[in-house]
Amino acid sequence: MKRILPFLFSLILFVPTLTFAQTNPRSFVEVFGGWSGISGNFSQSNYANPRSGFARSGSVGGIQGAWFWGKHFGLGLSISQADYGVRTQPLAEGYREDFDVxxxxxxxxxxxxxxxxxxxxxxxxxxxxxxxxxGLAGFSTATLPLLRVALEDESVFTQNKSTATSFAYQLGAGVRWAFLPHFGLSLRADYASTKPDFSVSYTNINNTSGRMISSYHEKISGVNGTLGLSYQF
Amino acid sequence: MTMKRILSVLGFLSVFFLVSCNKEEQSVAPTIDNEALTTATLQLTNKANPTEVVTATVDGLNGTVDFSKDTLRLKANASYSGVILLLDKTSSPVADVSAEIKERQNIHLFVYTPASGLNMAVTITDKDTNPAPGPYPVGLTYDVRTGAASTGKLHVVLRHQPNTKDGTATPGSSDLDTNFDVVIQ
Incomplete structure (x- = not known):
């Protein structure tokens, strides 16, 4: 959020310079994709901290659009998917130490x-x-991936896949450039946030020695920087 | 280009992104050396006379084994409470391996097996914190009950059972496998 506020502020300062030749905004449908940076506990990799999510920044993409009436107002819709890798190395080192293998x-x-x-x-x-x-709001369905841990080829256990749905929102700003009468390119920055509540279970965990959590309820938030190709009408 | 065609292209691109393959990541924690275990000591206290403490030690377990102090001399028809002490003398200061086993009790099990003809019974008295169907025995502490006079070997094994401990000696590998001489008189 701290990173996006200066960007929004500078855009708002820039707005009055545009007002002398304003036209009505055009409705659009857009395919977009880009980088999704995450922050907070979700991105931490401390094996001993049950709030660590071991996630690394990833990608986001999807389809979005907005329908405008009058000089400024519109109603938008966005369907997107974000993908974040898992830092498996600190987990492997932690399990190795805990199981003394x-x-x-x-x-x-x-x-x-x-x-x-x-x-x-x-x-x-x-x-x-x-x-x-x-400013968009709605819901996100998040998936905690299956994690497979193999100890010295002697024993394998899994932290099972889990899904959770929760309220989500995003705030942002962007610029569209119509390079053809109906086609445009966009550059956007958004702060997005959600806080899913995962129930976590394990399969074939026989001994309580390694990291075990029964739930994971941490904010997934960060800044998305995206490029889009839009059809404007 | 018609609106329908354009929307089809946009729709195809979004569906392609949304169902794109889910990558998999894998990490291998590099192999490390096992902790050294050089010395095992059995220490038994006579329950009827707590000032009577009997010890036996096997040394040099990481190389040339020294059995010169490995004999437990116990009284017949007596009860003892015992502990096993493990040391790593290759590190400085000397490492208390028993304390490390205590920390990792949920994946370790001591197995005490008297030779046939040796009139003694060993009962492990400590338990780990594994969930049901645990807890399981550990073996850092134990009771010994002797019978009539006899001699023989006491086989002591420390089983390392990462996520496989089930209260039996079968799973895992051995961190310690040695014998103590026992004389019951």
Whole structure:
């Protein structure tokens, strides 16, 4: 959030310079994709801390659009998927130490986050450029991936896959450039946040020696920087 | 280009992204050396006379084994409470391996097996903190009950059972495997 506020502030300062030649913003449908940076406990990798999520920054993409009426207001919709890798190395080292084995192998798929958000746009159109300010809210369905731990080829246990749905929101700003009458490119930055409450279970865990959690309820939040290709009408 | 065609392209690109393959990551914690275990000592206290403490030690377990102090001399028809003390004399200061086993009691099990003809019974008295169907015995502390006069070997094994401990000696590998001479008189 700290990183996006200066960006939003500078955009708002920039807005009055556009007002002398404003037109009505055009509605659009857009495919977008880009980088998703995460912060907080979800991105921490401290094996001893049960709040650590071991997630690394990843990617986000999806489809979004907005329908405008009048000079500024619009209503937008966004369907997206974010993907975050798992830092398996600190987990492998922690399990190796806890089980006092020569070798531990940890295998994991990625965190997945599917978001369905809607909300208002407030936009300023200036010739081929449109500045979009938006606040969207809705829900996200997050997936905690299955984690497989192999101890010295003697024993394998898994932390099972889990899904959770929770309230989600995002605030952001972006610029659209219409390079053709109906086509545009966009550059956007959004702060996005959700806090899923995962129930965590294990299979074939016989001895309580390694890291074990029964739930995971931490904020998944950060800044998304995306590029988009839009059809404007 | 019609609106329908454009929307089809946009739709295809979004579906492609949304169902893209879910990558898998794997890490291997590098192999490390096992902790050294050089010395095992059995220390038994006569329950009827707590000032009577009997010890036996096997040394040099990481190389040339020294059995010169390995004999337990016990009274017949007596009850003892015992502990096992493990040391790593290769480190400085000397490491208390028993304390490390206590920390990792949920994945370790001592197995005490008297030779046939040796009139003694060993009962482990401590338990780990494993969940049901545990807890399971550990073996850092134990009771010994002797019978009639006899001699023989007491086989002592420390089983390392990472996530496989089930209260039996079968799973895992051995961190310690040695014998003590026992004389019951």
């Amino acid at each position: 020569d070798q531990a192998i940890v295998t994991s798929k990625h965190y997945r986050l599917h978001s369905f958000l809607a909300g208002p746009y407030y936009s300023f159109a200036f010739n081929k450029f449109t500045l979009d300010l938006r």
